[in-house]
Amino acid sequence: MIEDKYISDIVKNIPPSGIRKFFDLVTNSRDIISLGVGEPDFVTPWTIRKEGIDVLDRGTTTYTSNLGLFELRKAISFFLKNHYDLDYNPEREIMITVGASEAIDLALRCLLNNGDEVLVPVPSYVSYAPCIELTRGVPVYVPTEEKNNFIITPADLKSKITNKTKALILPYPNNPTGAIMKKEDLEAIKDIIIEHDLIVISDEIYSELTYDGKHVSIASLPGMKERTILLNGFSKAFAMTGWRLGYIAAEHGFIEAMNKIHQYTTICAPIMAQYAGIKAIYECEEDIEKMRKTYDQRRRFIVNGFREIGFDCFEPKGAFYIFPSIKKTGLTSQEFCERLLKEEKIAVVPGDAFGPGGDGYIRVSYAYSIDKIMKALERIERFAKKIF
Amino acid sequence: MSKKMDIIELLHENSRLTDKQISIITGLSEDEVKDIIKNLEEEKVLLKYSTLVNWEKTEREVVRALIDVRITPQQGQGFNAIAERIGQYEEVKSVSLISGGYDLSVEVEGKTMKEIAIFVAERLAPIDGVLSTTTHFILKRYKQDGVFFTDGPEDNRLVVTP
Incomplete structure (x- = not known):
């Protein structure tokens, strides 16, 4: 390809996402039952959709301030206080982004100089390492293990810190493992973070989908707010993926720095989504509760289903994925997923797409109805009988 | 909950x-x-475990009609006595008291439109206290009990996403 010689080395050197590869394979197959999706099966609650329509009806189609509508920032401040007992000033410490995805990018770009190291627990969401590399930082993987419930332990953390380590990404509740870090788990690593003067980029996009007690943000621990950049958004909790609405809560200095990037690269999140977000926070608590409960029912059902078939399956406490081990089949994750797709027409995602340590696992989403999960389990069982 | x-x-x-x-x-x-x-x-909260069937796809011929019935309430019994009497017929699948221009909405099932028309003329209309009936045949069902009979909305999500 002639264009190749023009494309920057940094972009050329970023490997394509492991999910992308699998996606191409899936697109060419028919009659598939997919358990491979990373977004809710619910449609955005009606109240929120209606607000989007009304905003357009009123002809409100302009930019907003770079930080985002003040009313929305106020709503988020209220939400963070109400749900996680966090205090963020809506005028100075909150900004609205285009999904939590933009927030990840902004946080990294605001922090990293050439060669700065960022700790990335794995398995985890696919974007962290590439975004770090695009910023000319260096991702340093911190493998988490099933025997530790896929959380970061103080020992894991210490072993990876060098004098170049600047930040730690904390992706809990976790995609793909479904692991959460409870208050005591966070307290256990807090002193190391402070001692080594690290900044935490806490990606809490699945915070509302926590099934074992309430989500605790590391920013709520004493001494941590000032060194935490908290990322969250509306996609998962309110089933608003397509609206692209996220936010960052952090100390004013960080917000100012990130807003500098945001104003030149993005300007603002879409105004319709921002108004809809205000409605979501003030009027849709019940919808969140209902969706969480439905996910929780499916979670119990699918974990049990995999275990009965004979898989070792870690019990997830958050998000909407299970991460069963396929080690005893002797197949790699890729082989397992390709065969499951070909032989039984079930799409799940190979664990190695989520970084080192993910091989030997598959990510199965339960953002599907129990009926669909039941049908899928029948096929998976038939497949398992062949390979166990 | x-x-x-x-x-x-x-x-x-x-x-x-x-x-x-x-x-x-x-x-x-x-x-x-x-x-x-x-x-x-x-406690009769759970009354029956039934199945939602799309009869159109079976060999059984089924016609259903919704019948608006206006009635005179009876002394001391209101609408209940007539409603229950109407409900006794096997052809009647549901009876509901409703607000608005008439009193009872009765869903009736038969093999043909003619069968239903005869049922209404010979059984339903002559009942004492029934003032009038209006029959609406159901031509096509789109959704019932929350389930689409037609294809309904699709899952628009991509098959695999991160």
């Missing part, structure tokens, strides 16, 4: 769920599930 409501909703959605499946989904023990269901049956 209570676990009792959870069970009712699960069975309402899919009455073929086994006690074991319900116990897994709700996190209750199988014995607790059995007890709750038994109580609900005794």
